[in-house]
Amino acid sequence: MIKDKKTIDRLLAEYGSPLYIFREDDFIENYKTFYNAMKTGYDKYRLSYSYKTNYAPYIAGLVKKLGGYAEVVSDMEYSIAKKVGYEDRQIIYNGPIKGELGYRMMLNGGMLNVDNLEELKYVCSIAQKNENDISIGLRLNIDIGQSFISRFGIDTDSDDLQKAIAMINDQGNLHLRGLHCHIGQSRSPQSWQNRARRMLEIVGSCFKDLKLEYIDLGSGMFARMEKSLADQFGGSIPSYEDYAQAVGSVFSGHYKDCSYEDRPLLFTEPGTTLINSYIDFVAEVSSIKHIKGKSFVVLNCSKHNLGEICTLKRMPIEIIRNSKETETLSNADFVGYTCLEHDVMYKGFNGELGVGDYIVFGNTGGYSNVSKPPFISPNCAMVSENGILIKKAEDFDDVLRTYQWEIN
Numbered sequence: 458m459i460k461d462k463k464t465i466d467r468l469l470a471e472y473g474s475p476l477y478i479f480r481e482d483d484f485i486e487n488y489k490t491f492y493n494a495m496k497t498g499y500d501k502y503r504l505s506y507s508y509k510t511n512y513a514p515y516i517a518g519l520v521k522k523l524g525g526y527a528e529v530v531s532d533m534e535y536s537i538a539k540k541v542g543y544e545d546r547q548i549i550y551n552g553p554i555k556g557e558l559g560y561r562m563m564l565n566g567g568m569l570n571v572d573n574l575e576e577l578k579y580v581c582s583i584a585q586k587n588e589n590d591i592s593i594g595l596r597l598n599i600d601i602g603q604s605f606i607s608r609f610g611i612d613t614d615s616d617d618l619q620k621a622i623a624m625i626n627d628q629g630n631l632h633l634r635g636l637h638c639h640i641g642q643s644r645s646p647q648s649w650q651n652r653a654r655r656m657l658e659i660v661g662s663c664f665k666d667l668k669l670e671y672i673d674l675g676s677g678m679f680a681r682m683e684k685s686l687a688d689q690f691g692g693s694i695p696s697y698e699d700y701a702q703a704v705g706s707v708f709s710g711h712y713k714d715c716s717y718e719d720r721p722l723l724f725t726e727p728g729t730t731l732i733n734s735y736i737d738f739v740a741e742v743s744s745i746k747h748i749k750g751k752s753f754v755v756l757n758c759s760k761h762n763l764g765e766i767c768t769l770k771r772m773p774i775e776i777i778r779n780s781k782e783t784e785t786l787s788n789a790d791f792v793g794y795t796c797l798e799h800d801v802m803y804k805g806f807n808g809e810l811g812v813g814d815y816i817v818f819g820n821t822g823g824y825s826n827v828s829k830p831p832f833i834s835p836n837c838a839m840v841s842e843n844g845i846l847i848k849k850a851e852d853f854d855d856v857l858r859t860y861q862w863e864i865n
Contacts (some may be wrong), residue, residue, distance in 0.1 A: 498705020510728025532556030708767030780811030
């Protein structure tokens, strides 16, 4: 987490407050550590960055420079990947509802993973109108012992998978090139080993005569994080090597008798794992209120700036002194500028604080700036630690541009 007051003062003076600060060097180090660990587990591994987590073009472009693929779930995200410079063959397109650009990408060699039978019918109709061969992937809904029923993918415990296989086989120029799964809320190495085993069981039972190009295990690994946050997850966060061993041992064992060329690519789609800990958010104390024995610290931001995690966990924070007058607070809540009672970012603060002090929130890289609605106030700027502008602060015109002002 960024702690240097001079750096924060310099960036806020130039770009305003509040502000996202991207720690680029730390991000690159984390990326390389993660990738090298996974590749050690299974040598034919590729990383595909989850755009929905944070699609800032600067960050997406950095991933491309580092050799990562792009994982997108909408035509908007696909368009970002193309503008960043990706070729279609370097893009994985997932999601339950895809846009027309996704199907064009499929025709150009991109990896499109079909989510359901209705979508597969549409893909078959495209294939019927084309003479060339078309390749797709299937997104599978698998049971690895998780505590909930996922809504994504084709159910492998029903006859839907066999229906999908029959539909593909009936369309002569349509071919299956890969399999995909994603199991949310299942972050332990054991759950990752379970999904690897289950996917390979399906390969052996349903696709043993098919040479797959790739198997994609989705996302959902713990990231590196501040100790104060890790303690809230039980304190013992798995390492990247733990995940690499859990998955790599299964894949390497299964394909031990295959040449490198005959093995499928193994994809994972990290988002929060890569970016969460490497964007900090700096807010300013606007006022301190005491109401009926309860203290409230009002910040010049809202919980939407930080992402959903601030409603689930106590974010790691640093206090940067900027006020000559402070007071001792006990069990104070940090609240935002919105007119919502539940706009609370941090509960139970104890310590010295004054109006004008900066609060630095760590772990705000994922599902924060991309999820911020244009509610009450536009979003703020994002910069790199060395002062490169990644996203300008939005103004009112940015928010209101799509509205019609003339009233007849």
